[in-house]
Amino acid sequence: MNQHDDDSTDWMIEDEAAPGTAAPAASGHPAAPGAASAKPGAANAPAPWRVLIVDDDVDVHVVTKFSLSNACFMGRRLSFLHAYSGEEALTVLRANPDVALVLLDVIMETSDAGLRVARQIRDTLHNELVRIVLRTGQPGQALEHSIILDYDINDFWCKTDLTTRKLFTTVISALRAYAGLEAAAQQLGAVQAELAVARQQLDAVNQHVVMLTLNAKGKIADVNDKFCTVYQFSREELLGADPKLLHPESYPQDQLGDALQALKEGEAWTDVISSWRRDGQEVRLRMTVTATRNAQGQTSGYILVGSVLQALKRPLQ
DSSP, X not given: OOOSSOOOOGGXXXXXXXXXXXXXXXXXXXXXXXXXXXXXXXTTSOOOEEEEEEOSOHHHHHHHHHHTTTOOBTTBOEEEEEESSHHXXXXXXXXXXXXXXXXXXXXXXXXXXXXXXXXXXXXXXOOOSXXXXXXXXXXXXXXXXXXXXXXXXXXXXXXXXXXXXXXXXXXXXXXXXXXXXXXXXXXHHHXXXXXXXXXXXXXXXXXXXXXXXXXXXXXXXXXXXXXXXXXXXXXXXXXXXXXXXXXXXXXXXXXXXXXXXXXXXXXXXXXXXXXXXXXXXXXXXXEEEEEEEOTTSOEEXXXXXXXXXXXXXXXXX
């Protein structure tokens, strides 16, 4: 890595950095594989970004850490982990799934060690969040164009071109991308957890009530299992059918008028209704009907939820 220009790193320091988050100390001694190098800050300091340096050249570790020693992003310093081979890198990543960035040498124990690590990070460790920046000291042995296309990496640099300022820009860009992906993953996890709870609640409801969905034309669009059991029809028989299938007699006009008026005003309608199942047995329900609307505010369908009050042994005449 070319460090001869940009020798001063004072421009790296964020003015809004949290007090007490001292920069990691630079050292001329190689760290043990997987060891983190960060100077402890105040007890309430935000956790540092974890950066894994993977390179078989000890000097690269020392220079990289020194070049980024004052770097700060979103009020958080950088903490460094070290690995000197592809296998060590995978071991560190298995033990530290919160690593935000991997600065990965291409050629180490083999000519494609770094490429294999990059592939295993995604395919074996299933880590889609960590950002991967490949670095090589021998650009002629690896085609950057094909590597970018064939491997899920985020940047590719020749070490001789990577000045301190360019390294800083690359690292901050990678951390910003990681922060966005991490936030999105947390939001997705929260939504999935809420969805799981909602499904459990819906399963419980399905055990006790009949549910029917009508499309905008008033045809049956969906039913739950309880509905099929109560009315003795299969779901296939009901989908697309007219609800009159369940109510052969004329519907009471006063009750129908009340329902239509309530739905027109955007309110739910609830009342006791009579219906008949396949064998002619009357089924009385306390039914609630709610209109659904599309993004334009137009009625797109209706949801009917009912609890069975009683079933009278009275077949149709």
